[in-house]
Amino acid sequence: MHVDNAILSRRSVRRFLPTPVPRETLAHLLRVASQAPSGSNIQPWQVHVVSGAPLAALSRALQDAFDNEPEQHRAEYVYYPREWFEPYIGRRRRCGYGLYETLGIHRDEHDKRRAQARRNYTFFDAPVAMILTLDRRLDTGSFMDCGMFLQSLMLAARGQGLHSCAQAAIAPYHRVVREQLTLDDSELVLCALAMGHADPDAPENGFVPVREMPERFTRFYGD
Structure with missing residues (x-):
């Protein structure tokens, strides 16, 4: 798959098929993603x-x-701002409302909204979850490094016909993760990455948030 197609077809998949992903495929993805840049x-x-x-x-x-x-x-760690403001709160709302509308969940159906949020903790039925951690003694730049690694991993997955969903929702439950997995005390739980084959019949997998055009966020200087 051309890298442009991998980027353009990547999306947050929220329902996976039970089809297993071979370990050798996962090992390949990690080898590819290991080439992500990082400071020094x-x-x-x-x-x-x-x-x-x-x-x-x-x-x-x-x-x-x-x-x-x-x-x-x-x-x-703090992911979102403590106080929201435009244009970011508007984008966040459009994303959330769009997903719930795709699923036929209305704004006042709080039980259904909570049930959908709960699916984060089933990893959306994915056969594989990757938990990403970072040494807590490192600083802000290493968060950027891990973001580049995560993107590399998601794009490598697309190259193998797989989909994924990055899940910061796992971060508050780091104590649960520690109880279930072997993590050093120094490891800060950043996020999870659900991975597998997308369910083509799931309506939520057809939802794609609208992206801003480059002229909205870009300034050119010079010729």
């Missing part, structure tokens, strides 16, 4: 690849925490 080549990312019975156990534990004790869990 420090390569700060760590990846925990989970499937099969360990994935089922992790999913059960996350759903239990989401159902019974969500107020007891907080991410170890």
Whole structure:
């Protein structure tokens, strides 16, 4: 797949088929993504690849925490602004409302909205979840490095006909992740990446948020 097509066809898939992804394919994706740039080549990312019975156990534990004790869990880093403002809050709302409209969920159907949010913790039925972590002693630049690695991994997956969904929603439940996986105390849980074959019949997989045109965010200087 040409890199342009990989970028243009990448989207957040929220329902996967149960089709397994061979380990050798996953190993290939990680080898490709390992070429992502990082400041001074420090390569700060760590990846925990989970499937099969360990994935089922992790999913059960996350759903239990989401159902019974969500107020007891907080991410170890701040993702979104504490106070929203335009144009970002408008974009966020259009994305969220668009997804729920695609699923036929109205704004006042709070139980259905919560049920859809809960699907983050089933990893949207993906057969593979990758948990990305970062040494907490590193600083802001390493978050950018990990973002470049994550994008490389998602594009490599497209090259193999796979889809993915990056999930910062996992970050508040880092204690649950630690209980289920072998993480060093120094590891900060950044996000999960659900990966597999997209369900072509799922309406949510047809939702693609509108992107801004380059002239809205670009300034050219010189010829």
